[in-house]
Amino acid sequence: MLEVHDLTKRFGGLTAVDGASLEVPQGAIVALIGPNGAGKTTLFATIAGFHKPDGGRVLFRGEDITGLPPDRICARGMVRTFQNTQPFAKLSVLENIMVGAWLRTDDRHACQQRATEIARRVGLSDRLDDMASELTVAGCKRLELARALATEPRLLLLDEVMAGLNPTEIAGIVDVVRAIRAGGVTILLIEHVMQAVMSLAEDVFVLNDGRIIAHGPPAAIASDRGVMEAYLGRGAAERLLGDTAHA
Amino acid sequence: MSRTALLACGGGLIAAALYPLLFGGSNYAVNLGFLVLFAAFLGQSWNIAGGFAGQMSFGHAVFFGTGAYASTILHVSHGWNPWLAWPVAIAAGAAVGAGIGTLSFRAGLRGSYFALVTLAFAEAFRILANSVPFTRGGLGMLIKSDPHPANLQFRDPIWFYYLALVLCVLSLALAWWLTRSRFGARLAAIRENEDAARALGINTFREKVRVLALSGALCAAGGTLYAQKYLYIDPSIAFGVDKSIEMLLVSMIGGAGTIFGPLIGAGVLHFVSEVTRELGGALPAIKNAQPLALIVYGVILVIIVGYLPDGSMGLFRRRRALPQGQGHA
Numbered sequence A: 001m002l003e004v005h006d007l008t009k010r011f012g013g014l015t016a017v018d019g020a021s022l023e024v025p026q027g028a029i030v031a032l033i034g035p036n037g038a039g040k041t042t043l044f045a046t047i048a049g050f051h052k053p054d055g056g057r058v059l060f061r062g063e064d065i066t067g068l069p070p071d072r073i074c075a076r077g078m079v080r081t082f083q084n085t086q087p088f089a090k091l092s093v094l095e096n097i098m099v100g101a102w103l104r105t106d107d108r109h110a111c112q113q114r115a116t117e118i119a120r121r122v123g124l125s126d127r128l129d130d131m132a133s134e135l136t137v138a139g140c141k142r143l144e145l146a147r148a149l150a151t152e153p154r155l156l157l158l159d160e161v162m163a164g165l166n167p168t169e170i171a172g173i174v175d176v177v178r179a180i181r182a183g184g185v186t187i188l189l190i191e192h193v194m195q196a197v198m199s200l201a202e203d204v205f206v207l208n209d210g211r212i213i214a215h216g217p218p219a220a221i222a223s224d225r226g227v228m229e230a231y232l233g234r235g236a237a238e239r240l241l242g243d244t245a246h247a
Numbered sequence B: 001m002s003r004t005a006l007l008a009c010g011g012g013l014i015a016a017a018l019y020p021l022l023f024g025g026s027n028y029a030v031n032l033g034f035l036v037l038f039a040a041f042l043g044q045s046w047n048i049a050g051g052f053a054g055q056m057s058f059g060h061a062v063f064f065g066t067g068a069y070a071s072t073i074l075h076v077s078h079g080w081n082p083w084l085a086w087p088v089a090i091a092a093g094a095a096v097g098a099g100i101g102t103l104s105f106r107a108g109l110r111g112s113y114f115a116l117v118t119l120a121f122a123e124a125f126r127i128l129a130n131s132v133p134f135t136r137g138g139l140g141m142l143i144k145s146d147p148h149p150a151n152l153q154f155r156d157p158i159w160f161y162y163l164a165l166v167l168c169v170l171s172l173a174l175a176w177w178l179t180r181s182r183f184g185a186r187l188a189a190i191r192e193n194e195d196a197a198r199a200l201g202i203n204t205f206r207e208k209v210r211v212l213a214l215s216g217a218l219c220a221a222g223g224t225l226y227a228q229k230y231l232y233i234d235p236s237i238a239f240g241v242d243k244s245i246e247m248l249l250v251s252m253i254g255g256a257g258t259i260f261g262p263l264i265g266a267g268v269l270h271f272v273s274e275v276t277r278e279l280g281g282a283l284p285a286i287k288n289a290q291p292l293a294l295i296v297y298g299v300i301l302v303i304i305v306g307y308l309p310d311g312s313m314g315l316f317r318r319r320r321a322l323p324q325g326q327g328h329a
């Protein structure tokens, strides 16, 4: 589904993504983890066309999409969400989701139906007429997910959709993500909530300082505390290991 | 549209159609009505780009002037019938909109940078119109008076009133369509958050160029109508900053990004204008009512921006648009 080869992105002197390679097979849920500032969001943004890469290639469904603009990439079926949620603040929840749904239809009725259906799937049914600016953090995360889903993607890039949520809310989103995959959408997700990574992903890539430093099934990555400490640094290891305590 | 909204619109339309007759076709009333409808139409042209798509311009006069000059040059210098020159003028407005849009959006200009660039374009066009021979420079262009419907000139101002009414209604219909269509949803998305819009598959550059072309076309249509009504244009009438400001003001005061905002804003503006004119007459110290009117506009604008960021239309908006806690009464 997605192949990333030696992707590099520099901001001035800072190499945020440094020759990162990863692969996401069709139908899978793959996780990308790493400490804050590792370059995960930048990697996502570069894959999705928001940054022009300084090197490397991105193949999506076998086609080279390196350097295409985000809207063209979205039209081809790959869509990202934003870690810092970017709602259309003065539009209603339904209107927000409809913006995504308009990509595949120009019929208002069909668009509205599709958006309503997606709102149901992510649990926003009772907030349809609310302004997006009135949503809680959890609501905004669901809205990010809903809008992206409304574009009918084949591959969904989720950037920390669970950050800042309480355990109940996380459990809710985990179920939603699982249902999305069951609906045939491949998922690549950035996540700090290890519990969620463990229960969702079949494959994990670890990014540190812009480089992929480990890759494997979640159990192998997470069970080794030493690897965690060494690869992710103390702060992240603490967060990941302490995750069950606070999340 | 709901039944009540439909009835209200129908009622408004009938009232607007009967308005000149109610005043026995008095020239004062008809001209005032024309001014309000005409300002509402130009305001709507601004609103489509500035309100619905969030691409606020300080230089919409560039489109107004393009329309006015295009049809007048074709008519006066090349003998075209104004009715035929009108669509060409509209196309010219669209082309200038697409051109300015392409240049500024290609360069990634947003917000106040975009606004200032449009202002610069309007000024550049004004200076150009002052210096090139085919506009007859600062002398301006006179259209020979020859009142006949076939010449797009009318002896009775009532016909300009109805023409402005038709344009105004068309522009309202266009604005209404923007609240329901895919194009309109894309514009709203661009206004609210361009990055999110791009992520969701919207070609923001293309949509912004399109909306500026549409806005420019509409505004240029107004330019031609102005030239045909007053039979004279010069560079500062056509491309003057005051034209740009009025379009923006009408829209902001009434409520940018709303269907009826420009119409309401135009009503308020001309009401203020008339009242201050009366006051000016009563107080001989104020020889010229213009500065007074500007001061009153300024105060209204400050109040609107300070307390009603969505314009006066915000008063009628859904309550939940208010910040939480203010919505209950």
Ligand SMILES: Nc1ncnc2c1ncn2[C@@H]1O[C@H](COP(=O)(O)OP(=O)(O)O)[C@@H](O)[C@H]1O
Binding pocket: A011, A014, A016, A034, A035, A036, A037, A038, A039, A040, A041, A042, A043
């Ligand atoms: N637009 C940008 N311009 C300059 N530096 C950036 C930009 N975006 C991210 N960075 C830097 O790149 C590094 C990686 O950031 P990011 O991709 O957000 O990490 P993560 O998502 O893993 O926390 C950080 O040092 C960050 O400051």
Ligand SMILES: [Mg+2]
Binding pocket: A040, A041, A042, A083
């Ligand atoms: Mg990040």
